[in-house]
Amino acid sequence: MSIEHDAGARTGQDQPTGGPALPQRRHLVTEIPGPRSRELLARKRSAVPPGIGTTLPVFVTRAGGGVLVDADGNSLIDFGSGIAVTTVGNAAPRVVERVRRQAGEFTHTCFMVTPYESYVEVCERLNALTPGDHEKRSFLVNSGAEAVENAVKVARHATGRQAVVTFDHGYHGRTLLTMTLTAKNMPYKHRFGPFAPEVYRMPMAYPFRWPTGPENCAEEAAAQVVDAITKQIGAENVAAIVIEPIQGEGGFIEPPRGFLPALVSFARDNGIVFIADEVQTGFARTGRMFACEDEGIVPDIICTAKGIAGGLPLAAVTGRAELLDAVHVGGLGGTYGGNPLACEAALAVFDTIEAEDLTGRARRIGEIMLPRLRTLAERHPMVGDVRGRGAMVAIELVRPGTKDPDPAVTGEIARRCHADGLVVLTAGTYGNVLRFLPPLAMPEQLLEEGLSILEKAISSV
Incomplete structure (x- = not known):
């Protein structure tokens, strides 16, 4: 043929x-x-x-x-970009050059054993690029699921609370905790239980399918979430609200304007850590560096991955300094987190997004x-x-x-x-x-x- x-x-x-x-x-x-x-x-x-x-x-x-x-x-x-990974293009010249050069120097030491500058530079860039002018800290891991799981760890440690709120149609990964946070059974959860405790699912503001119409969606959905948290969990027991600013695997559900700011306001009023999962939406994908910026939302913690490193495995957790600094030494990390090749690729991605x-x-x-x-x-x-x-x-x-x-x-x-x-x-x-x-x-x-x-x-x- x-x-x-x-x-x-x-x-x-x-x-x-x-x-x-x-x-x-x-x-x-x-x-x-x-x-x-x-x-x-x-x-x-x-x-x-x-x-x-x-x-x-x-x-x-x-x-x-x-x-x-x-x-x-x-x-x-x-039209797939490896599921939003090769945002700057596959084999992008800046990425290729920096990775090739780093591979000739060294490929791994483990940042927790003998650190290197590129890890620190990636964290500095993330602290500067992510929403908000507050003091921030970042650390690097391997995947979006690992980033989300670590963000929840930080929120629980910093607040002393256990409950985590997530949403219908959300997708956060395939580890035990992030699979629990994920809404869809098949293929992600089917027969893989039992799941992690203290995870509570709330209705998502889904304009196309909102029962009373899209014009009512933001206000009614936010009210339902607040009411359910207050009655079923108790706001004082909630460590974190975890949400994608635009849901990815759930169907690119874009909540109507006003829904996310209402959740942020409720979280602030009740000492709840607001975690934005920008794994799929981050790094210029939505026309801003991060989707949260569209409504001026400043997350307490933001999780990034996919488009961060031009195809190399890298993810990050960036958050308020007082939250991340609360965790004891050794409580965060991983053998491959912030691999030097991936760090060089990320720095090239940041440069490419800006230059072009x-x-x-x-x-x-x-x-x-x-x-x-x-x-x-x-x-x-x-x-x-x-x-x-x-x-x-x-x-x-x-x-x-x-x-x-x-x-x-x-x-x-x-x-x-x-x-x-x-x-x-x-x-x-x-x-x-x-x-x-x-x-x-x-x-x-x-x-x-x-x-x-x-x-x-x-x-x-």
Whole structure:
């Protein structure tokens, strides 16, 4: 089988960031997946447990800008960014250079044994970049789940309280505690219990599905949360409120304006630590450095990961100095936390975001995507909702004339996009959301072509 698609071969020299000289075009030469990827998939099945799923079984050999190149030579448009990780582009030049240089110096000492400057510099940059002008401290770990778990540890230690409040549709990780904080059973929690104690789930402000309409959502949802905490837990027993400013795996649910500030105000009034999980929303993804900034929210603790280090494993906990300083020596840390290669990558990411105005680039991506998706929704009643901010955008698929979720159609649209060379991700508690996370390095012509492929897939279902 031979399929040829070539929409303007731009080289890496005129893409905003990304791998050098990697043509920025969609180019299909085999079916998806091709024969070499199928061979590798067979090897995966015999070596890797099936619990490690794969969205699209093409095995990547190169990536950069807005494309992924697979083992069969196909070049696919990337609307996933490795789930919001390669925000600055895959193999971004500054990241490559700093990591390559560091690898020649040393790869590990363990910061808790013999420290190094890059760890300290990353923490200094995070303290300066995150919302709020109060004195802050940061420490580094390996993953978003580890960051959230450590943030809860800090909140419990500092307050002397145990209860943690989380929200419907939230996703915070796969460790015991973060799996407990996560709302969705399948595939994240099914048969993995018993779960961690003293975790309480509250209703999320979900405008598309709010019973009395989106115009009432912020006020009513906040009132329900406050009432439930007061009656069921007691505010004086709550160590932390943990929430994503825009929910990720839950379906890119963007709470209406006013909901998050109401939660922050309640937390402040009751000595509760407000923890913002910005693992997916952080580092220019939403058109600001952090999504909290959109409503001027200043978290007590902010958790970051994914986009922080251009693809290398790194995460961080940044918070008020008095909270983090309260923990005894040795109470925080980990062998690999703040690996020197990942620290150098993070410093390169910070520089790239600033030098190339990637927050502005994210806003531009939203300006392109959202109007086209809203026009698509007007033509296709299966598109029940279009939402998002910056380069974090989603559509929710429903049975026409209702708000009943339609995960089957969602999966079919994703499959047709994949077959046509566009990588898209599904999400949502009901499995009926297509989420789009293009690298901020993506050239506009690729973004437009990707949207055309999506339109074709929806029209053909």
